[in-house]
Amino acid sequence: MKPDPANDNPKPCQICGKPSAEKYRPFCSARCADVDLHRWLGGRYAIPAVETDEPDDETILPDDGNASGDD
Ligand SMILES: [Zn+2]
Structure with missing residues (x-):
C-alpha cells in the first residue's frame, strides 16, 4: 500500500x-x-474598473469591388 500524496x-x-486543510487548500481554514483574498482585493493588486462606453454598432466595411466581378 503506497502512501497517498493527497492525504498528506x-x-x-x-x-x-x-x-493546510484539504477543503481550504492551500490554506488551513x-x-x-479570506485573509489572502483581502490581500488581493485591498492591496496593490487592486485592478481599476475599466468601462467601455462605446456603442456596439455594426462595423460596415467599405466595398472596393477590386477583387470581384472584374469581367
Ligand atoms: Zn492558516
Whole structure:
C-alpha cells in the first residue's frame, strides 16, 4: 500500500503556517483564505474598473469591388 500524496499536505498554510486543510487548500481554514483574498482585493493588486462606453454598432466595411466581378 503506497502512501497517498493527497492525504498528506506538505505545503503549510500561506497565512499562518499551519498544515493546510484539504477543503481550504492551500490554506488551513476559510479565515486564512479570506485573509489572502483581502490581500488581493485591498492591496496593490487592486485592478481599476475599466468601462467601455462605446456603442456596439455594426462595423460596415467599405466595398472596393477590386477583387470581384472584374469581367
Ligand atoms: Zn492558516
